[in-house]
Amino acid sequence: MRTGVIGLILPPTFSFLEMMWRICPALAVGCTVVALVPPASPTPLLLAQLSGELGPFPGILNVISGPASLVPVLASQPGIQKVAFCGALEEGRALRRTLAGECAELGLALGTESLLLLTDTADVDSAVEGVVDAAWSDRGPGGLRLLIQESVWDEAMRRLQERMGRLRSGRGLDGAVDMGARGAAACDLVQRFVREAQSQGAQVFQAGDVPSEHPFYPPTLVSNLPPASPCAWAEVPWPVVVASPFRTAKEALALANGTPRGGSASVWSERLGQALELGYGLQVGTVWINAHGLRDPSVPTGGCKESGCSWHGGPDGLYEYLRPSGTPVRLSCLSKNLNYDTFGLAVPSALPAGPEIGPSPAPPYGLFVGGRFQAPGARSSRPIQDSSGNLHGYVAEGGAKDIRGAVEAAHQAFPGWAGQSPGARAALLWALAAALERRKSTLASRLERQGVELKAAEAEVELSARRLRAWGARAQAQGHTLQVAGLRGPVLRLREPLGVLAVVCPDEWPLLAFVSLLAPALAYGNTVVMVPSAACPLLALEVCQDMATLFPAGLANVVTGDRDHLTRCLALHQDVQAMWYFGSAQGSQFVEWASAGNLKPVWVNRGCLRAWDHEAEGAGPELGLRSARTKALWLPMGD
């Protein structure tokens, strides 16, 4: 069902199409839109006037023309259910921090840079045309990083410089120009960038028939920029192309994936196998093979990493403006006096339990990291009590070092697991389900000690096993093709794993919630670091005993300890690709705030309980959607 009121924020220079692609899907699914646009663009106001003429529904599109300082004001209005922000990286980060804990969800689409990978089996002249489309025209949103294979470096540079000489710049409405101007601010930005690049030793080549008045800037080609220089790290502004060489396809992928931006890229190669391998390996939202900048409303366009994870176009674009039916509207959990610097920093010391009554408990569990149980770095454990207040067992007290180790182990296991076929993943999940069923009596008795009735406990174990099997079966589903008008050839919508997923499980349903969160994450090819239920982590640790024998090392890692402290470590970790948090309202706020560090997508529950035994909430399509990211792969055909 639809989300509600959407607040839309557009950047200082945006194209008409971009604006329509954000407004129209929102209106189509039934949301209403309030848009904040920079004062220099009257087009959205005209659109709002046209929409106001629709008699029965006067208020569906509202446009406010104002400066960037109004952004936080709009975003924190109480009636807004979702803020869709499109613009620069730092502003997106700041917005993420201010919106932590507010009731509005946040969707970010940041950055304008794209990438072009030119191999030696490419049609170099056509790739040069691709560079023109990407960076030296009005079709491309931003600058371009150009990676050229060393063996065709000279040829490519020569053709690029020759082509630049034929570009014409002028006022946009003159039909015979290739590119216009984008305003004084953009011009200043690019001038600064080019000056800095020159001072860091790069060679700058400019050409083209360009008027010399202020907002016009000539097409620019920068080469020999040392990779470690600050300029090479910053986003490339329009209309600059920064060219760097590479030797092999493997090096190309490493260079291409070695930036925090993950928007769009194109691969130029006439060898199908090589082109597909590069296309699948790039960590971006859209890949074009032998083309650049093709767009269509039925194909999802978005990004990953620091390009934000919001989408427009295609099914993913619609999901942005929808939420699962039956879930309540999100409440604000804003706590103004949450101190981000001290939340979860220190672990409250746990007093030792009273004298132990009853049979001597088992020795303390370790942390399950890297496929085996290990002692925690702090060498201490905490007691876990059962429902009648008696000591149930000891679990390890995990800390920052353990989190670091767990994330590293998960990263090491990730390439192997992501490369497994869906059938192999399904087989492992089914094996775990069978192991759970063999362990039913132990698990049920532990659940009983936690106060769950025997019949309910057995039902919980069976349901957990069923869920594992169901997600295993869904792992078979692959990406599907979309039909695109105007393109001869397929466009694939691939679903790829996110990477390392951090999950903080809720206190309730210690076994079912743990399994319901573990299964979809693993089924889609992610590796996980889980913090089990604080009230009773023993059930999760029992499952770990089976995972130790069945799963490859590092696939699933379980770290017990103080929940707030572990949450802090995971949320601030730059190498965790996504985080799910089901804990307190304060914790949710902290997680949203801390995710601004590497802009990881987060899913928090704001302190609300979730009915894990109901299908819709415990095993619904929302879990599947959040466990993977989309990539659009364009394959124009023709010879």
Next chain:
Amino acid sequence: MTKYNKCWISKIQVNHPAVLRRAEQIQARRTVKKEWQAAWLLKAVTFIDLTTLSGDDTSSNIQRLCYKAKYPIREDLLKALNMYDKGITTAAVCVYPARVCDAVKALKAAGCNIPVASVATGFPAGQTHLKTRLEEIRLAVEDGATEIDVVINRSLVLTGQWEALYDEIRQFRKACGEAHLKTILATGELGSLTNVYKASMIAMMAGSDFIKTSTGKETVNATFPVAIVMLRAIRDFFWKTGNKIGFKPAGGIRSAKDSLAWLSLVKEELGDEWLKPELFRIGASTLLSDIERQIYHHVTGRYAAYHDLPMS
């Protein structure tokens, strides 16, 4: 002319959809209007090889054609544009070998030194013995043709015999002697854009003065994607050797608007130096009347009737 150099064609790849996109862009983005359009149209007239290649050509229609070549635009229109005595004629007249004598005689009578171009080597299919093809060239040159348009042997391209193709064109070059050689690639029959590029390179290596897209008799003649590939080949050959080879699209160019698009294509891809009759020709017959009608409209503001303008 250079030696046969295999590595110039061995690593070439041409991506068809990307070339198609570039072709669409050029047509959309470089339009000319008003008096500049009139100037470009007059320039286009000076590039035309006025052509008649029909089975029913006789000396009477050849004579009419040659006269039209000398006076392509009506006298009063040229006077209105102030271009009457600037020597606006077409670049050449193109006929079958049997009609070369008639053409030379008609041009001499009109007092004009426009070259006569003859097609040769089994035009249009080229499927005759090499001996007769070479003999055709020699006979046409004897009769007074100063430009020869030859067709390549497509079967050599389709079977990948590049060196054999080079040798054949070398022989055509020798048979031409002093005459100017245009090599027709018949791109509609070559199968892929990569083959078009390779054939263009071979033709230039073997000593052609011009490469021409098509005979005008195939199902697909001169299109923009094919032209882009050939122009890129000409540019690459110039970068490698310093020799400028000319380009001629032929067949299917009927409207004045098309001819302007062709001019801007050459200007974009190769530059202004190629926009001279020594390096660029357009093979056309009905194009001239459409250009004349556009100029009539520009000068008078009215649309001409069929009988207002002299026949060619």
